[in-house]
Amino acid sequence: MRDFHAPGRSAVYAANAMAATSHPLSTTAAIETLQAGGNAVDAAVAAVAVQCVVEPQMTGIGGDCFAIIAEPDGKLHGLNGSGRAPKAASSKKLIELGESSVELTSPHAVTVPGAVRAWETMLERHGTKSLGDVLGRAIQYAREGYAVTPRVALDWSRNVEKLSADEGSKSAYLIDGKAPRTGEIMRHAPLADTLQRIAEEGSGAFYEGAVAEDIVATLRAKGGLMTLEDMAEMQVDDMTPVTGDYRGLTVAELPPNGQGFIALVMLGILEKFDLQKLDPNGTQRFHLELEAGRIAYSLRDRFLADPDFMPHDPAELLSDDHIARLAGLVDPGSRIADLPPSVLGPRSDTVYLSVVDKDGLAVSLINSVYKDFGSAITAPKSGVLLQNRGACFRLEPGHPNTIEGGKRPLHTIIPAMVLSEGRPYLSFGVMGGGYQPCGHAHVLGNITDFGMDVQEAIDAPRMFFDEKSYVLHAERYVPEATVDGLRALGHTVERVPGAIGGAQAIRIDRARGILEGGSDPRKDGMAAGY
Template sequence: MHRDFEAPGRSPVLATEAVAATSHPLATSAAIEILQAGGNAVDAAIAAVAVQCVVEPHMTGIGGDCFAIVTEPDGRMAGFNGSGAAPRALGTRKLADMGIREIGPGSVHAVTVPGAVRAWETLLAAHGTRPLKTLLKRAIGYARDGFPVAPRVAFDWARNVDKLAADPAAAKAYLIDGAAPRTGDIVRLPQLADTLAAIADGGADAFYTGAVARDIVDTLAERGGYMTVEDLAACHTTAVAPVLRDYRGHTIAELPPNGQGLVALVMLGLLERFDLGALDPVGPERLHLEMEAARIAYAVRDRFVADPGHMDVCHTKLISTDYLDQLAARLDPTRRNIDLPVSALMPQTDTVYLTVVDRDGLAISFINSIFKEFGSGIVAPKSGVLLHNRGSSFRVEAGHPNTIEGGKRPMHTILPAFGLKNGTPWLAFGVMGGHYQACGHAHLLTNIIDHGMDVQQAIDCPRLFFDDAFRTLQAETHIPEATVEALRAKGHDVARAKAPIGGAQAILIERRKRTLAAGSDPRKDGHAAGY
């Protein structure tokens, strides 16, 4: 597909040496700075995400989790699960005895151990070349000296004033005279700067033990939480083998549970049965198939996906041909299936995803999150750590694979991904947006593979997702009205989305041309850059 140069938009960034794509310009600059100083892709990714933990506080932070896939030039891949667990003293029976049947996003019990900082250190030990002291320099500077609030960040910040005002430390750190900062306002986070500096000097232990850990535990205890310093000290990153499945001559890699990467692979396994390339990419036939495949795949997720030690089926079974054949029987290409299980999902904008490929061909697909916007809304006041609320993904339902238990990781929405072609690196990519992410992976991949879009066009392409317990499709502005009406005729209730759905970054590796083509989502403030 050729770009219309008279229409708003931008071209993919082309480079030959190295390239980085993030959702914030200051993070992209930090990555490029490390690359040009001789650091590799993993070094650059850690420098970039640390900046994002300061300048995109509603999306990510050191009080959250992360996942990554690192791919060598020969196609060897290593996966990293940097998600934390529920406090050891907490479980379904305890919550049920307290009369709690659901863990809301603002509940103190939604705060699980933050796994990101330990994972950064683990990634660097395995694949990096630079110390944290070097890589956190820009993040510390922005936190201590101040950073200008970017336009999309300001847009999201304004929607969270009530959430931040409910916590004194959050209000002090993230509101100005009780209001959200506006575009261009300078924000300083001195307590967070001190904590980042401590991590730079002392490594991850400076976060998981000592004064920072005590501040986190005391803050949660004041609200009735059960996390202990022992829970924090026990945090570890798990090395995992990516799960692979082919789609039209490309091998797609996702991380195994507790993440939802299998949802994307199930969707692709259903969609490959149709000639998507013959359909209008923003037409009702293509989008109906995508949404029905998504509804089926997310129903599978909600039934089975959890901490792998607690799943009652092997994750490989869920993407087997026999099982996909059973699921495919539930996808009617002409009508919405009214008999699928109901689950309450909605599109979100949270999380940051970034990707970097360096001059040696090492690539990283990396995602870091505090789940809902501004996470739990709880800030540990002395350390400035904004805590995530990933535990709200747990169920309080005895016998369910994803019910909450001490030391157990929750089902996770964030997922990095990677694509191989002929066994060699082809596409580093990821999509932001909470529950939407797995659907977004399938949308982006089929845009490229089936519809012939370049990486930037594939990211730009309008999106839709389901809301209100699967009953309503939320359609972005640029989904044509004729498509909306045709989807309604197929049985869908469709409304216009109130905000852009998610975000994305991607780098396509052209081995034959020896070029890198990168795209970054205009729904966010960021961009790709290379040299």
């Protein structure tokens, strides 16, 4: 139970509908859409479009989108709105151009943005409104302005040099060469015009015509390989979620090219241990969780890629025998000495949101430009800031995740949905790049193993590991005794100045007929309902 003498926030409770996002303007856009008769899909798209304006360091229409939609009876729909590498790209081509890796601000890191077509597809298949109906608030904030919130301002201030390197980004996102301060009003007129065009003409206005021409011309001027044909051929894929059991619940994640099944591997390993008897912030809980994470992530980095190029199906990696063998590697009394290191960096920028409507339709949605402000390349006429998801590709010939034309890269962003007795129970997600599978296991474990409400589960202190060295990173409020205990088990542990990830969650309490929502205090957002 929450200590009302201590700083913090309560979980939000409502009887009808709820939204949880990482920005107040996004949450209010979702609630406004719901109260105007829209369903959860309509509200989710309205909310994420707003975030693409007011959280530009985290997301944008130049990024990608994934979603899981759960009908009230438990039927699941998965949607992959991630873009592909330009057809002319290949590891051989990039090596010939003098590249040794796909750098974060390189035009070669820009894959075709998938978000806009994903939103339209969601609305056409599961919504009640059109893009024109739900983009109004996003257009308004882009044209008339919005006040920069504290976490957004902090992130912005750390990226001045990166934004200054591109004329389009410098013009769109800096004021006299400086980042906006908390409370300062920002406007993005070219982006407003592009959103207005999409609202009036549909996603075709983004993938063909003047907007696509602006994107392609901007990238080609920097040596990129994107073409108008690459843009026009963007398609959204239906995906059957992959599921796993945890403590009697069914956890649904999207299959590759996302890393969702890695969360299921972690949960499968952790289910072999009696976590309920442990201190949720203690040494043994974090040791088991992070050792399970190190094992699961080593699988990710060897095998995860575009599913057409993976040597193993996720079902093989999630088989009972395989999970049992992996769990057998965990020593409760000592750190595993040798695991192959990860190749992904520890941080990326993403927004996650959840919406549940009055009929019980639930949406778990995540939208991202990958690293801070993506590639920091902005197409100047359209105002589209472009992602750098292609930086997840490798240039190693023969590796499943090497870059090739028309191929999707390994993706870190993963929405989740949990079912109880076959019906939606928890719609949740955790932001933070590579941290996300570990974050899913941590937040879900807080709820199922330790009885926390959704806000407590989100608030609780976190740890992760550096994905190259496996040094453990501890947030400020991880107890010192826990850190000392982990060191005694052989871990190297460092305190980190920045918060780890962010999360939103909505739990459906059918017995009481209510919704319970939470939003991460590590961000600016909130949960709200009615």
